[in-house]
Amino acid sequence: MAEYETFEHDVLVVGAGGAGLRAAIGAAATGAKVGVVTKSLLGKAHTVMAEGGVAAALGNADDRDNWRVHFADTMRGGQYLNNWRMAEIHAKEAPARVNELEAWGAVFDRTPEGKISQRNFGGHRYPRLAHVGDRTGLEMIRTLQDHAVHQGIDVHAEVSIVALLKDGNRVAGAFAYDRERGRFRVFKAKAVVLATGGVGRAYSITSNSWEYTADGQSLAYNAGAVLQDMEFVQFHPTGMVWPPSVKGLLVTEGVRGEGGVLRNSEGRRFMFDDIPENYRNQTADNEDEGWRYTQGDKTARRPPELLTRDHVARCINREVKAGRGSPHGGVFLDIAWIKDKIPNGAEAIKRKLPSMYHQFKQLADIDITKVPMEIGPTTHYMMGGITVDGDSQMTNVPGLFAAGECAAGLHGANRLGGNSLSDLLVFGKRAGEHAAEFAKANGAAAIDAAAVDSAAREALSPFDRAGGESPYHVQHELQSMMQKLVGIVRTESEMKDAMAQLVGLSERAAKVGAEGNREYNPGWHTAIDLKNLMTISEAIMRAALERTESRGGHFRDDYPDKDPQQATFNIRLRKAADGSMSLSKETIPPIPAHLQEVIEEQKS
Amino acid sequence: MSTATFRIYRGAQGGGEMKDYTTEVSEGMVVLDALHGIQADQANDLAMRWNCKAGKCGSCSAEINGKPRLMCMTRLNELDLDKPVTVEPMRTFPHVRDLVTDVSWNYRVKKKIKPFTPRTPDAPDGTWRMQQADVDRVQEFRKCIECFLCQDVCHVLRDHHKEESFIGPRFLVYAAALEMHPLDTLDRTEELKEAHGIGYCNITKCCTKVCPEGIHITDNAIIPLKERVADQFYDPVKALVRLVRGKKA
Numbered sequence: 001m002a003e004y005e006t007f008e009h010d011v012l013v014v015g016a017g018g019a020g021l022r023a024a025i026g027a028a029a030t031g032a033k034v035g036v037v038t039k040s041l042l043g044k045a046h047t048v049m050a051e052g053g054v055a056a057a058l059g060n061a062d063d064r065d066n067w068r069v070h071f072a073d074t075m076r077g078g079q080y081l082n083n084w085r086m087a088e089i090h091a092k093e094a095p096a097r098v099n100e101l102e103a104w105g106a107v108f109d110r111t112p113e114g115k116i117s118q119r120n121f122g123g124h125r126y127p128r129l130a131h132v133g134d135r136t137g138l139e140m141i142r143t144l145q146d147h148a149v150h151q152g153i154d155v156h157a158e159v160s161i162v163a164l165l166k167d168g169n170r171v172a173g174a175f176a177y178d179r180e181r182g183r184f185r186v187f188k189a190k191a192v193v194l195a196t197g198g199v200g201r202a203y204s205i206t207s208n209s210w211e212y213t214a215d216g217q218s219l220a221y222n223a224g225a226v227l228q229d230m231e232f233v234q235f236h237p238t239g240m241v242w243p244p245s246v247k248g249l250l251v252t253e254g255v256r257g258e259g260g261v262l263r264n265s266e267g268r269r270f271m272f273d274d275i276p277e278n279y280r281n282q283t284a285d286n287e288d289e290g291w292r293y294t295q296g297d298k299t300a301r302r303p304p305e306l307l308t309r310d311h312v313a314r315c316i317n318r319e320v321k322a323g324r325g326s327p328h329g330g331v332f333l334d335i336a337w338i339k340d341k342i343p344n345g346a347e348a349i350k351r352k353l354p355s356m357y358h359q360f361k362q363l364a365d366i367d368i369t370k371v372p373m374e375i376g377p378t379t380h381y382m383m384g385g386i387t388v389d390g391d392s393q394m395t396n397v398p399g400l401f402a403a404g405e406c407a408a409g410l411h412g413a414n415r416l417g418g419n420s421l422s423d424l425l426v427f428g429k430r431a432g433e434h435a436a437e438f439a440k441a442n443g444a445a446a447i448d449a450a451a452v453d454s455a456a457r458e459a460l461s462p463f464d465r466a467g468g469e470s471p472y473h474v475q476h477e478l479q480s481m482m483q484k485l486v487g488i489v490r491t492e493s494e495m496k497d498a499m500a501q502l503v504g505l506s507e508r509a510a511k512v513g514a515e516g517n518r519e520y521n522p523g524w525h526t527a528i529d530l531k532n533l534m535t536i537s538e539a540i541m542r543a544a545l546e547r548t549e550s551r552g553g554h555f556r557d558d559y560p561d562k563d564p565q566q567a568t569f570n571i572r573l574r575k576a577a578d579g580s581m582s583l584s585k586e587t588i589p590p591i592p593a594h595l596q597e598v599i600e601e602q603k604s
Numbered sequence: 605m606s607t608a609t610f611r612i613y614r615g616a617q618g619g620g621e622m623k624d625y626t627t628e629v630s631e632g633m634v635v636l637d638a639l640h641g642i643q644a645d646q647a648n649d650l651a652m653r654w655n656c657k658a659g660k661c662g663s664c665s666a667e668i669n670g671k672p673r674l675m676c677m678t679r680l681n682e683l684d685l686d687k688p689v690t691v692e693p694m695r696t697f698p699h700v701r702d703l704v705t706d707v708s709w710n711y712r713v714k715k716k717i718k719p720f721t722p723r724t725p726d727a728p729d730g731t732w733r734m735q736q737a738d739v740d741r742v743q744e745f746r747k748c749i750e751c752f753l754c755q756d757v758c759h760v761l762r763d764h765h766k767e768e769s770f771i772g773p774r775f776l777v778y779a780a781a782l783e784m785h786p787l788d789t790l791d792r793t794e795e796l797k798e799a800h801g802i803g804y805c806n807i808t809k810c811c812t813k814v815c816p817e818g819i820h821i822t823d824n825a826i827i828p829l830k831e832r833v834a835d836q837f838y839d840p841v842k843a844l845v846r847l848v849r850g851k852k853a
Contacts, residue, residue, distance in 0.1 A: 041653070042711060043750055044661045099731050105720035105785065107739050107746055114733030132743065138660060139746060149711075150719050157708075180700055209655040243632020249658050359658065362677055364632070472644035516649030519616060520701040523648030 001449030004186045009035035010439040012189035014161050017045030019404025019424035020195035021144035026432025028151040035154040039211050042157050043145045046197050046209050050137025051252035053129025055418030056094035060111055061118035061127040067091040069125050072602030077123040077308050078412020079552045084591045085390030086410040090426050097425035098130050106143040120257040123308045123416040134252045134355045163455040164223040171399040172445035175455045182518025190439035193431045194402040199536050203379035204479035207250035213529040214536035216406035220386045225395040227573045228408045229384030231543035232553040235488045237312035239378025241330035246363050248378040253417045256305040258352050259294040260335040264324040271304035310414045310553045313377040330376030336369055377488055383411040393431035399438055403431035413552025462527040468513025471527040478505050491557045495545050506534050542583055543571045605630055611688040618699040629680055636664055636675040651702035662751030666703050667692040672753040672814045694756040707752055713771050722787040738786045745781035747817045754811035760804045770801035773811035773821050780825035797833045
């Protein structure tokens, strides 16, 4: 093995978003020596973009709320494909994780009694999202960051992992390069926690930052871990559609939670036209009742704009396709109308949704207190990911853990808004603690010199092909292809076409070149990340082709209905011995009686 | 579709030069879009930081036509496209490559500020009670996205390089958020006066002008902190008490 700068940690955390930082804090609290690797600067991870809030059944805004309701809401939203153990742990532990943030300095919005305020969100029966205006993610990441830097954690900023290293079956560390100088680094670790977020950069219209290139999913897959539920990509119903350069930028669900309504070009609130059977009891059947719900009337049911994201996104898609869309190919989201319903309406909108007000004012010259916004679906979240044990978050690779968006299980076929921020706190902490425990129980592992050398050769190969195709061009073509053929509405023929095109794109991706030298070279980095996107795009396609029904985030035009037969399994993918992607259907273990009881009691 | 020319600083460790790139531009574009186009088609290795492209992460700070701004929030229709738009790295920080600078000093400074230390919880379940009116001012400071444009524009750092004795506007805002946090129990006034060098700030308000979050850095954070320092260390009555009692009043 060539000489590389080497770092040793008990626990190496990959990713410094909410899940990564919470894992690092959790591991460090046990006395473990912890290192965190992040592709960006500290505090810039995608968590910073989360807007609406963090879901936890604190019961501050409505004392009828408790973990049982949150658990049942999460399972119903996920169409019962969730890992029920994770859904149970999540609902029980989220309140403590949110309160803990307050102890670390977070300043959430308050109720009149001085408690943490909670707002309405889609699929949540009661107001449940602790929030700070519409910048909750920033508050969370800054709180975790400012706390973490005083816990003796080593932060490796602007460092990218290119391969996980193994010693036999177990994980032994990771191989990386620092972006600034382009030099390789070896990380020896007794346990590794992946907390790398999502895959949104596989699509052209996305609310995700550049970092979301499926690194963790791909690293884990290549190291022998299993992926599941990859067909379930969440398309958030409300992304900006104009101007073109901001297409996909998120418009928080909080707009609808505060009383915003969806209308088509005829001015009709089309969401009233299609209320799914299993939500009918909980959904308002007239506009007045819906409005009263958003204003805290406990006798009212929620407006249909607050149905789950998968459903709202499809309804919007349908309106646009039927020719009832807005001028730039979306529909209208109107918050301005509440001005007539409450005193100082314009000021209230600006106070509750400050980022949205500025985002539209600055980027689209639109004053949302005066006119409706134009919005449409945008790729937002990957429900699927790395298969983990529900309690410990360990994968099938000993010593390798995953938490947050890159892990699968909690959300099933569709995630409820606000459940991702609570996910990363609850399971970040657990992954960190269990990783530290694993590190203590298992000594140091050996680094495989040959694996390091081969990873180094592969990482540098784009420079051997200087003058080759631009990695950006291949990335853009992949994104358009995925958007068009494996997007919000899918069919077998289009996905087979996509699969054929992916073969060609993968060949081109293997030939892209990097110009210049190794110092802070984004072209080179894109060439490396591109492989991860290719792997994960294939996983999405294979799983989506296999699931011949429509459920949650996965909608098949050729199989538009839910098939009860397919409610019994998760689709799993792993790397076969010959390097190909192999698929299996894993039967979901039967839900224990005490949890089934909770689901039944919450159905009324 | 029309075109525009961007005059971008290229090179490493300060040894660079301005280079012109002409690219297609369309309605609604921001500077970051134009640079992405140039990066994809003409200069794959153009180094710059960006993450969210939504004004939330504070990564894409640069000096556009000489003004410290976020590239993702600077729309082309605000700029005169008849002449080249200059895009340069933040000048206050050590240069790395193209538009990327070494901002690690900021992270070291923050670590030196005494962290949040809350009072014991108000309720038996370990939670606290705070009124919205009491957290409003702290929430303003906590909007900060750490883009470091205020540090870039501050003449104490930019021209006089007092990095060893002055923490800069970003961290005065951070200190203010801690000092004015209803739950925090520590007193950071002495450090603000000594190690953090608040006296260097002569309230020219340049930081406030460039803040993309519209935080009233000078009026709401720095001046109240300066008043606390003055109150504690320069109040003649308190000084007398200190003299008599031989300790801090």
